Amino acid sequence: MDFSNQSINPAIVLSENKSVKIESTFATVVYPPSTLYNVQGSTYDPKHIPGASGYSWKQLLIYYGIGVPGNADDCCFAISPPAPGGSTHPQFLVGGHMTTSSNGVVPVGGICYLMPLCKWHNSTNRDGIPFTPLHKPILELYGYMQAEPAALFKMRLPSEERFAVIRIKDGSWISENLSENSMNLFEARSKNKAADADDHYFLFERDKEDNSLTLVNQGGVKDLSEL
Numbered sequence: 001m002d003f004s005n006q007s008i009n010p011a012i013v014l015s016e017n018k019s020v021k022i023e024s025t026f027a028t029v030v031y032p033p034s035t036l037y038n039v040q041g042s043t044y045d046p047k048h049i050p051g052a053s054g055y056s057w058k059q060l061l062i063y064y065g066i067g068v069p070g071n072a073d074d075c076c077f078a079i080s081p082p083a084p085g086g087s088t089h090p091q092f093l094v095g096g097h098m099t100t101s102s103n104g105v106v107p108v109g110g111i112c113y114l115m116p117l118c119k120w121h122n123s124t125n126r127d128g129i130p131f132t133p134l135h136k137p138i139l140e141l142y143g144y145m146q147a148e149p150a151a152l153f154k155m156r157l158p159s160e161e162r163f164a165v166i167r168i169k170d171g172s173w174i175s176e177n178l179s180e181n182s183m184n185l186f187e188a189r190s191k192n193k194a195a196d197a198d199d200h201y202f203l204f205e206r207d208k209e210d211n212s213l214t215l216v217n218q219g220g221v222k223d224l225s226e227l
Ligand SMILES: [Zn+2]
Pocket: 076, 077, 078, 083, 088, 089, 090, 091, 117, 118, 119, 120, 121
């Protein structure tokens, strides 16, 4: 498994390598650095990448209590540059990946940040432009792979459960942790081609020591790029 080529969708790499083991990751709620830049290449092109919908980076922020609908921080976190009137600012529409590097690159194994943004501030037209964020808690991400789906990052977070699955149903990615019992039920449903079985999935077993995930089974198409 080589995630050093960050232009590769990890999901497609997964589909090509049966003996894959993927490293765990983690996230922490922190106050933001004073200046941040958009991470380049973190936005999916839905035409080319399967699973652009599904579990989103916005949902991951809300999962950590950031930008919960109706709360005071349910808004775009960019104070500057100022957005023009009539733009989507100050709505919280997406989870935007941010870095302290002005070139927008997150080094492999490095950290980046995730914060609520409107679509105007999240646009690639704003790449390389310094943002001043609100002084409110955001998420620091460790081991994020550029262009990684939110569902895959969430699956790589540590869990007490022994199994984890990432699945694509109706073109959307979701992931969840499974006990041994739930995993057996999941596999039985897939084997019997139950009506509610998942179209395509990757099932992993989690290492108790380091939380890494080893691929133990997969179903559905061999090449996700055909989706
Ligand atoms: Zn904005």
